[in-house]
Structures are given as C-alpha cells and as structure tokens.
Amino acid sequence: MPKRYRRRNRRRPMLVHKAAGTIHPRVQAVGPEHFGVISIDCAKARSKWMLCDFYGNVLENPAVVAHDRPQLKAAVTRVQQVIGEHHLKDILVAVERTGRYHRPIQQAFTLAGFDTRTVHPFATKQFRQPADPGLKTDDRDLAAIHRCAVNGFALAEAPEEESWRTLKLLVRYRRDLVRKSSALCCQIREHLEAALPGYAACFEKLWTTSGPLQLLRHVTSVQALRQASEAKLKRVLDHHGFRCQERILKRIVAWAKDAADSDLAAESHRQIAVALDDDRMRKAQEIQALERMISSRLARTPYILLLSIVGVNVVSAAEFAGEMGPMHHYPNSRCITGRAGLYPSRYQSDEVDRPNGPLVRCANRSLRAAILGVADNLLRCNRHFRIRAAAWKEAGKDPRGIHVRVGMRFCRMAYQMVGGQQVCRHPAMKDHSWVLQKLLDFHRLHATPAEQLLEDLQAAIEQLPLKTHRDEAMSLTETLDKIQAGRRRGPQPIGEVLVQVLAQLGAKRVQLRKSGVKGPR
Numbered sequence: 103m104p105k106r107y108r109r110r111n112r113r114r115p116m117l118v119h120k121a122a123g124t125i126h127p128r129v130q131a132v133g134p135e136h137f138g139v140i141s142i143d144c145a146k147a148r149s150k151w152m153l154c155d156f157y158g159n160v161l162e163n164p165a166v167v168a169h170d171r172p173q174l175k176a177a178v179t180r181v182q183q184v185i186g187e188h189h190l191k192d193i194l195v196a197v198e199r200t201g202r203y204h205r206p207i208q209q210a211f212t213l214a215g216f217d218t219r220t221v222h223p224f225a226t227k228q229f230r231q232p233a234d235p236g237l238k239t240d241d242r243d244l245a246a247i248h249r250c251a252v253n254g255f256a257l258a259e260a261p262e263e264e265s266w267r268t269l270k271l272l273v274r275y276r277r278d279l280v281r282k283s284s285a286l287c288c289q290i291r292e293h294l295e296a297a298l299p300g301y302a303a304c305f306e307k308l309w310t311t312s313g314p315l316q317l318l319r320h321v322t323s324v325q326a327l328r329q330a331s332e333a334k335l336k337r338v339l340d341h342h343g344f345r346c347q348e349r350i351l352k353r354i355v356a357w358a359k360d361a362a363d364s365d366l367a368a369e370s371h372r373q374i375a376v377a378l379d380d381d382r383m384r385k386a387q388e389i390q391a392l393e394r395m396i397s398s399r400l401a402r403t404p405y406i407l408l409l410s411i412v413g414v415n416v417v418s419a420a421e422f423a424g425e426m427g428p429m430h431h432y433p434n435s436r437c438i439t440g441r442a443g444l445y446p447s448r449y450q451s452d453e454v455d456r457p458n459g460p461l462v463r464c465a466n467r468s469l470r471a472a473i474l475g476v477a478d479n480l481l482r483c484n485r486h487f488r489i490r491a492a493a494w495k496e497a498g499k500d501p502r503g504i505h506v507r508v509g510m511r512f513c514r515m516a517y518q519m520v521g522g523q524q525v526c527r528h529p530a531m532k533d534h535s536w537v538l539q540k541l542l543d544f545h546r547l548h549a550t551p552a553e554q555l556l557e558d559l560q561a562a563i564e565q566l567p568l569k570t571h572r573d574e575a576m577s578l579t580e581t582l583d584k585i586q587a588g589r590r591r592g593p594q595p596i597g598e599v600l601v602q603v604l605a606q607l608g609a610k611r612v613q614l615r616k617s618g619v620k621g622p623r
Contacts, residue, residue, distance in 0.1 A: 123219065123254035125194060129156050132191040140181060140195045140211070141247035143240050144204040151177065151207075152244045153184055156252060161188050164241055167207065174210040181216075196221050196251035198243070219256040221247050224464065229255075260431050269399045270424035274468070276392045277421070279385050286382040293375040296365040298324055304357045305350070309382075313339060313346025314354065319376055322369060327358035394548050396420045401541065401561040404429065408516060409540045410525035412533045413483035416544045418476045422516070425469040435517035439510050442470040461506070477509040486531045487511075525570055536577040537570075538562060538603065546596065556599045563606055575607040 129137045134156035142151045147169055153162035162184050167177040185193060195211045195218040197204050204220070212218045230238070230246035250256055287309060294302050298318075305314050320338050321327055330338075335354065339346050365371065397416045400406055405423035408414050432438050439445065443465020449456045461470075480487040487508050494504045519526060526534065541562055545555045566574065582600045 123251075123257045125252070125254065125256075128192055128194075136189060136191040138185065138188070138190040138193045139248055139251045140193065140216075141244045141251065142195065142197045142204075142207060143243045143247060144198055144200040144207060146200075146203045149204075149207050150240045150244060152241075152248070153181065154248055155188075155190075158245075158248060158252075161190075164244055169203075169206040174207060177207075178210060178214045181211075182214075193217065194219065194251055194256065196247050196256040198223060198226055198247055217258075219251070219258050221250045221256050225250045225255040229253075260427070262427065265399065265402075266424070266427050269396070269403075269420065270427075272392060272396050272399070273421045273424035276389060276396065276417075279389050279392070283382055283385045283389065286378050286385070290375050290378045290382065293371040293378070294318075297368045297372040297375060298327075298364065299362040300357060301354075301361070304353050311346075311350065313350055315379055317346075317354070318372060318379070322372065324358060324361050324364055327354065327361070330355070330358075390548055393417060394545070394550055394554070396424075397541065397544060397548075398554065398558050398561075401558040401565070404520045404523060404565055405516075406537060406541070406562050406565050407519050407523070407525050409537045410519075410535050411480075411484070411512075411515065412531070412535050413480040413487070414476060414535075415479065416541065418472070418479055421472040422469075422476060425466070425472045429517065429520045432517065435514045438469075438513045438517060439473075441466050442473055442509075442513075443467075444470065444473065444506055444510055444513075473509040473513060474505060476512050477505055480508055480512060481505070484531070485533055486528070523565075524567055536574055537566060538574045539577045539581065542578070542581065542596075542600075552596070552599055555596070556602060559599065559603045560606060563603070571607045575604055578604055578607075 125137075137156040138153055138161065139156065140151060140153050142149050148166055149169065150164050150166050152160065152164040154160050162180070165177075165180075167173050181193075184190075193216055195216045197208045197211075197218060198221045200223070208218055208220070226243060226246045229249040230242055233245070233249075234242045247256075291302050301314070302308055305311055308314060316339060317335065321330070321335075335351050336346065336348075393416070397420065400416060400420040400423060403423055405419055405426075408419040408422070409416065426432075426438070432441075443462045445462060446457065447459035447462045449459060481491055481504075482488075491504050491508065494507070495501070499507075515526070515528065518524070525537065538559055541559060542555070545558065550558075563571070563574075578600055582604070585596060585600070
C-alpha cells in the first residue's frame with residue numbers, strides 16, 4: 103500500500119505586530135538608540151514631519167514642509183544633519199497615505215536613498231485613539247504614525263513600472279466612463295418617457311439601434327409621429343444620412359397610433375434627451391478608443407493568456423491585469439484573494455463564534471470588483487462553472503458564496519496560467535478559446551486599423567507558449583479561408599494581416615487571390 107505523504111504547513115512564529123513590516127532585526131543590529139524613525143503626516147499642499155529614535159525620544163521637533171522642490175530638498179538636508187548629530191546608523195521613513203498627496207514627499211525621501219514606507223490611515227487612527235481619545239491633531243498623528251512604524255505597520259510598497267501604472271489608469275478611466283454612460287442612459291429614458299410616453303419600451307436594444315434615437319432630432323412630438331407614414335419617416339432618416347430597418351419603422355408607426363399624450367414641457371424634455379444622447383455618443387466613442395488602447399497594452403503582458411478561458415474577454419482580462427500588476431508580486435494564489443478581501447470576516451469572543459460573516463471591509467475594492475466581474479462572466483458563459491454553480495445551489499449554498507467561490511477558483515487558475523506562462527488546460531473544461539482568434543474578433547468589432555491589429559497579434563504571439571502555436575495557427579487558417587471564400591471583392595486587410603501572423607506562427611504561407619482592384623478598399 104503506497105504511503106500517503108501529508109503536506110506540512112510551516113507556521114510562522116507568533117508575533118503581535120505585522121510580520122510584513124517587522125523592523126526589529128534591523129533595530130537589534132544597530133541598537134534602538136541608533137535607529138531613527140521619521141514620521142510624516144501628509145496634506146494636500148504641505149506635510150508635517152518629526153524624527154524620533156526607536157524608543158520614541160524626539161530628536162527633531164515637528165516641522166512643516168511645503169510640497170515644492172526647495173523645501174523638500176531642505177527637509178532632506180536637515181534630516182541628514184540630524185542623523186550626523188545623533189549618530190544614527192539606520193533610518194526608516196513612515197509616510198501616512200493620503201490619497202495621492204503623499205507622493206511628492208515620499209518620492210523625495212526615496213530618491214534621497216531612505217527606506218520609505220507607507221502607513222494606512224486606519225492604522226494611524228487605531229494607534230491614536232487609545233493614547234489620545236477625542237483629540238486629533240497633527241502632532242498626535244505623528245506620534246501615532248511612530249507607534250505604527252515600530253510595531254510593524256509601516257509597509258513597503260512594491261515598485262511599480264510605468265506600463266502597469268498606465269494600464270491601471272486606462273482601465274479605471276474606462277470603468278468611470280461606462281458608469282457615467284449608464285447614468286446618462288437612465289436620464290435619457292426619463293426625459294424620453296415624458297416627451298414620448300412608451301417610445302423607449304418599443305425597442306429591445308435602444309442604444310445599439312441608431313434609427314429610433316436619431317428620429318428624436320427631427321420629429322418633435324407624438325402628434326407629428328401620428329401623422330407620419332413609414333415612407334415619410336424613412337425619407338427623413340435618409341435625408342440626414344441614417345438607415346433604419348422597415349420593421350422598426352412599422353413598430354414606431356404602430357406605437358404612435360395608440361400612444362398617450364406627452365407631459366408638460368414635452369419639447370424641453372425632448373431637447374434635453376437629445377443633448378444627453380449626444381454626450382452618451384461621445385462617451386461611447388471614447389470608450390471604444392480606450393478599449394483599443396487597453397487591448398494593445400494587454401497583448402504585451404502574460405495576462406493575454408487568460409483569453410484562453412471561455413467567458414474571459416479582453417476588457418475583463420485587462421481590468422484584472424491592471425489591478426493586479428506583475429504576477430511575481432504574489433507568492434501564491436491566496437495572496438491574490440487576500441489582497442482582494444475574498445474571505446469572510448469572523449467575530450469570536452469566549453463561546454460566541456461567528457466564522458462566516460460578510461466579506462472583510464479592509465481590502466482592495468478595485469481588485470475585488472475586477473475578480474467578481476470575471477466571475478459574473480464565467481457563471482454566464484462557461485459551461486463548467488455553470489454546472490458547478492447549479493450543484494452548489496442545489497446543495498443550499500448562498501448565491502453570494504457561490505459567486506465568491508467562482509472568483510477564488512479563477513484566481514487559482516490565473517496564478518497558474520500567468521505565472522507559469524501557459525494557456526488554459528483545466529481537465530474539467532471541455533471548451534477552449536483561442537487567444538489570437540478572440541483578440542482578432544475584438545479588434546474586428548472595434549474597427550481597429552490593420553497596422554495596430556498586426557502589432558497586437560504579434561505581441562500576443564510572443565506571450566504564447568511555443569507548443570500552442572500550431573493550434574492557434576489552425577484556428578486562424580480557418581478564418582482566413584472564410585475570408586478568401588467570401589463574396590466581398592477587393593483586397594481584405596484582415597486577410598493580409600492573417601498571412602503575416604500565420605508566417606510568424608510557423609504555419610505554411612497562404613497566397614491571397616488577386617482581385618485586379620487597385621488600392622485598398
């Protein structure tokens with residue numbers, strides 16, 4: 103009978119403070135009286151700093167420094183003088199996070215060669231309240247920041263590259279635009295209901311059908327629609343360069359016959375709806391341009407491999423990548439879910455124990471939203487997770503718990519795929535997505551220029567494992583055959599791109615048919 107090997111979990115030694123910010127070995131090496139802690143309480147235009155030794159003896163009284171180059175340089179120079187006067191051998195700079203206003207002084211001390219760490223405002227509050235209940239001043243905050251630093255709550259931040267910072271900014275800006283666009287859609291519907299009652303309910307896809315919304319700009323009231331025929335509405339749209347299907351025009355005419363009368367100030371409601379729709383269309387164009395930029399940056403990261411999972415698209419993978427950053431910052435997949443706060447809170451006191459509370463409040467909410475957004479897509483589009491979710495639901499599991507479970511399993515898969523440079527090879531998933539094919543379909547829907555499309559596909563090929571090149575080439579070859587067998591005349595830019603991509607994948611070159619038409623279509 104084979105022996106069963108049990109994996110031994112190495113427990114960390116029990117420490118009262120956070121082990122990640124422990125500085126006691128450094129203090130023991132130089133001595134507490136020779137170890138200095140600089141506490142910095144930041145504001146928008148200026149900050150206040152103080153220098154103490156490890157015991158809390160004040161070596162430099164609190165001083166204010168403005169966030170400009172001369173005063174920041176003077177503060178660093180003064181710190182260096184105090185270090186020489188008191189014979190300090192090691193220094194730790196603890197900066198309280200304040201939005202992004204702590205960045206100037208943090209960067210100044212970092213460039214000067216100091217070990218600069220950040221303290222969360224929540225930790226500062228908890229260390230200030232027991233010592234000074236009901237009192238909140240800058241000097242007391244500095245004392246609390248010092249206590250945080252000596253107890254291990256001043257944490258080092260991983261260095262961030264410009265490319266990852268740019269990707270995170272782009273995905274967050276896109277998300278903000280999407281929320282604003284959704285709010286605009288609600289406002290448009292409200293004004294539209296006052297001007298033309300029941301008009302918006304006639305269309306299942308109001309925002310993707312251009313005809314009904316464009317008609318608002320040229321038809322002023324319900325009475326005008328009642329008197330108009332299908333041919334007249336079609337002439338109005340054709341005159342302004344818009345096309346609309348006949349079935350939609352028939353639906354509009356049928357609605358106008360039985361429509362209720364408009365509300366008071368209907369014309370003003372209509373004009374406001376038109377103005378809001380113009381804003382919505384501008385934001386839609388910005389979102390489309392941002393998504394092209396996001397996909398371009400995603401293709402240059404290992405996170406492009408996540409597209410091989412059925413249910414993960416370019417936008418959701420980019421949001422996850424932007425919030426995550428480089429995968430080597432995470433020792434294991436549990437660090438991902440821990441940073442996102444995907445674990446229940448617990449309350450225990452004596453015999454009272456509530457282990458399965460709501461998700462913890464202190465977490466990276468943006469990363470959590472990206473993970474749960476991917477979980478939404480997997481539950482909707484991935485057959486494996488749909489079956490597992492159905493089984494969990496029959497077992498009586500909480501739907502919110504099912505949602506979190508799917509997110510945690512995705513994190514484990516993402517850690518193996520991105521960290522191990524491999525595509526999805528889950529044994530229980532029969533379906534499979536092709537990375538390049540999914541990227542090609544995304545750019546086709548976004549009308550990406552052929553040059554950028556080729557660059558993104560080539561960048562994605564560099565991230566793909568060599569053993570997957572043959573399978574990816576087969577899927578692209580089928581797409582190329584469909585393009586060449588199509589009825590459209592003239593050279594196809596996508597077909598030319600596919601020929602170059604197939605050549606880079608090592609596939610056999612395919613010659614395009616000569617159409618005899620000069621110049622691109």
